[in-house]
Amino acid sequence: MQGFWAREPRSNDARPYLWKWSEMAQALEIASDLVPMDKTGRRNVGLRNPTIKGGLTNTIGLGLQIIKPGEIAQTHRHVASAIRFVIKGSPKAFTIIEGERFPMEDGDLITTPNWTWHDHYNGSDDSVAWLDGLDVRLLAHLNAQFSQEFFQERQAVEKPDGYSNAALGYARPTWVKKEHRVPPFRYPWKQTEATLAALKTSEGDPFDAVRLDYVNPVDGGPTCPTFSCEAQLLRPKEKTQLHRHTTSTVYYAFRGEGIVHIEGEEFHWTQGDILALPPWQWHGHENPSAQDSILFSINDRPVLDVLGFYREEAAGR
16 A cells, blocks of 8 residues: 555656668568568567657557568457558558458558458568557557467458448448448558648648548548547648647658657658657657658547547647
């Protein structure tokens, strides 16, 4: 037992951290050469923020996964929800989820909901790589992580290609009922890019420029119950206002270059870099170049929203 008056004050010691693509690419190449797929099931290189014990943020886990031509990442499922954002893809590479094939092309976002069977297959002539984002850190706090292996290496493909995107599009079949709270879904980069281009001349968000939320197609809510994904475009020479919020955010530099100003420190990023932003730290974005820059991000706001813990504050207010 301990008296309330004797508690030691706790502080959030988490600091921002920037991983450079050149170093991560080298790690992926080494892993690809040294680790056979049949020895691991998933050739994943996880990112660890040195200022946080054992993880990237307190809620989000992120890693880089690579599979070589002809390889299969065997079928399994887990309590953790996951997303795949494709770094280097091919129309001949697929994530198979609950019997449906989802092509993995550059910039595509694919959701793998909680407790859904999934595997990956690379039928192309070159290696394919993507970001794996999961809520494993949150589940670790709750001691609620479970997983299960499938009885075969690959699951059967039972649905036609494009099934989910057709069934959950603007015109939906009346007889198809949703099977999952959050469905397996592919957000093609071509559509995301077209939306960013269409909104480029709009006012945009004062803190995040031209920002898009990847919404759950069933109810328009967040990408997953525990985390949300976003894409944002910073126009040439654009600089956003400073703000802070109680969410943890991880940024992946998809295109171009830029600067994230965090608590008076500048984090310069170029294409392929990854930046972890801890909660409640003043930050703003800047694109110093003459070309558009694009960031993909994942954050834990849905958890904070449902618990009533989310808070945001603009500088100077």
